[in-house]
Amino acid sequence: MTFLKRGLTRRRVLQTGMAGIIGTGVAPMVFTRGAWAQENFCNNPTGDTVTFGLNLPLTGAYAEEGADEQRAYELAIAHLNGEGDGGLLNVLTPSALKGNGILGKKVGFVSSDSQTKSDVARAGATRMIERDGAIMITGGSSSGEAIAVQGLCQEKGIIFMAGLTHSNDTTGKDKRRYGFRHFFNAYQSGIALGPVLGEQYGSQRRAYHLTADYTWGWTQEESIKAATEALGWETVATVRTPLGSTDYSQYLTPILNSGADVLILNHYGLDMVNSLPQAVQFGLRDREANGKQFQIVTPLISELMAKGAGESVRGIFGTSNWHWNLQDAGSIAFTKSFGAAYGSPPSQAAHTAYVQALLYADAVERAGTFYPPEVIKALEGHEFDGMGNGPTLYRADDHQCMKSVLVVQGNEAPTSEFDVLNVVQEVGRDTTTYDPSIFGGELGPAEPAPLC
């Protein structure tokens, strides 16, 4: 009991022992906790491949966009794996992409037809996450789908790189930490289109809205209504039409004698491909009202819709996220790659899909891990260029890309079946940037990363 005589009581020995065990056993875990978490997350790719989950509306109102997105994703994946001409990998700055997959793993994909329905989109995403081990979900051409799927991805701890979604809510009141949007939104459409409409049609106009009855339509109507009323226009009526409607005649007849001299079609995809020609068939563009020529405006328009609507789209104003005929290095490179692969120029849906796939891959390379919270950090506040929209910021506050927006007009004298829209004006990022707090919402936490 010599030790005891030196003041080392049995209690002291036990305390020292316990401290030693804690010191040597547990303390290192403080330093390695992140590393442990980075190995245990949803669908951590352990083999030599990594799988993207493509959630695409291959049927339904936005089927054309879905098909073009699929082509773009397949092209992006080929380029990420070092196949083809490399496309935008050659012009993205800064870039950590090497053309050898992502972190050395070959990129593959699984896909699901969302049918342009939110519930089907969510079910498809769930299946791709739980059954197919998708590390990232991307795609969609409807804001209803985007909001449903990004909510799911937040629960599962899977990053969602949205495809074509234009509702303010996607990165507004329904924004999520795991959701990112490259595409512009309805508010930015209003900012860009308002002044052009004022210049073209004056300040004394009476507008009648037909609006697709879901989140995108509502926010599109709200945004364009605010923009035109700021010009001095009066809103005669706002009428909701079900998404996927085919016959608009009963909604068009009341416009004829409503006192309106502008019809604003807050429709997209097949809805617009149906509603715009029907509005023209009703003779709206041949009419005079209030002593002015009647006009039709489509706040969001794409090449695919313009092609589908045929001659009806000629002379009509709208906004787009991107156009294949832009002459910057990124747009030229992408149009060349896509055209060579598929024999037609890419749509704005294809462009945003392709860019989102590359931006995710680049963020993983920069983060050095697939661990979603680290990838999120790499994307938040990231500045990049070369993707066809000028210098672009992935804003950290709402995960919305801040970049230029195009005002386009239906081509009056197309020279080919692809030459359907003209870029009238490129509205710069300084003009289209807005305060993220105006739409509310909370991103939510990145960590702890949920385990699916």
Added chain:
Amino acid sequence: MFEVIFLQFLNGLDKGAAYALIALGLTLVFGTLGVVNFAHGALFMLGAFCAVTVRMVLTMETVTIDPEKLSPWGTPLEVREPLMQAWLGDFGAVLVNYSVPFSILITIPIMLVVGIALERGIIKHFYKRPHAEQILVTFGLAIVAQEVIKSIFGPNPIPQPMPTDLRGAADIGAWLGMQANIITYPIWRLVYFLFAAVVIGAVFAFLQFTTFGMVVRAGMADRETVGLLGINIDRRFTIMFGLAAVVAGVAGVMYTPLLPPNYHIGMDFLVLSFVVVVVGGMGSLPGAVAAGFMLGILQSFASMNQVKAIFPGIDQIIIYLVAVVILLVRPRGLMGRRGVMEA
């Protein structure tokens, strides 16, 4: 206000004509063969795709590569020349322009053959089976037809332009001596309404004023007695199935300029046409036509902003609401006969 109401009424007639035309074929099959034909929408869709095919043939092009010119993506430019105009000159151009009406001539024999083959090959085996089994087999047929069309033509709608002379709107107000541009309506929709009226009238006249029609009507009333008289009523009913397929097919052809057809177009109309048939009274031809027009007009008026201000969303439910009320008040529908679909 008169113009507003008149326009909605006109729109209702236009919608009603489409509903009545589709429901007519459906009730024709039910009235003669007693079969609940869920493949009727698919027949409408097949007719629409006859028009698509005819236009594809008429607009075939020769493709040559011009190595001097490049596409925006750097490949040699394809130069396309229309074949029909090269072969037939101005007549070729007229054929292309009027491809939709021209398609009717091709569609009638095709749909007649399809209808007769369908009845002889499959439907006849289900005459004495319960309605539930008839519904299952015809619904299955509809899905098969849909998938075949989808695999050939793809999932997306294929626009069919109307003839250039029939585009735009007619100034009906000016025709009636009113101020110009007050009551205007798309010319093709008026054409569709007239077409539907002619087809419906022709079917009724065929049944009313021909010996064949008289026998069919007698067979609808009492099949066994007509058979005992030595008349091959089955053969006549087979032809009636073919006739119903033709009516559905030509309805589909003429609808293509109003709604670009895709593989699903038949299903979009199927539910609605069943509601029309049930409201009209199962097996009653005048009932189906009356119900088609009534529901079309009601739906059009329910879409007026003044009505929706009082009953929001009424335009989406009016048809089903009216169906419920009518079936509560008149369980056999507007003109339904006793004993039809009643155990």
